[in-house]
Amino acid sequence: MNRIKEVLDQKGIKQTWLAEQIGKSFSQTNAYVCNRRQPSLEMLFEIARVLDVDVKDLIDSKVER
Numbered sequence: 001m002n003r004i005k006e007v008l009d010q011k012g013i014k015q016t017w018l019a020e021q022i023g024k025s026f027s028q029t030n031a032y033v034c035n036r037r038q039p040s041l042e043m044l045f046e047i048a049r050v051l052d053v054d055v056k057d058l059i060d061s062k063v064e065r
Contacts, residue, residue, distance in 0.1 A: 002035060002059060008051075044059075
């Protein structure tokens with residue numbers, strides 16, 4: 001699970017803007033944001049770069065059991 005949605009909300013950034021910045025469709029970006037799909041490690045680093053956050057801020061540190 002990732003925290004992309006939380007970071008977008010905190011920064012007041014729209015998914016459409018993020019999609020344009022990372023070169024993905026809105027549908028693909030929305031799947032990342034809603035945790036229906038997980039981005040590749042490379043894409044996760046790109047999202048972190050675009051959002052100007054540490055990649056660790058995009059990773060959910062809670063372990064689900």
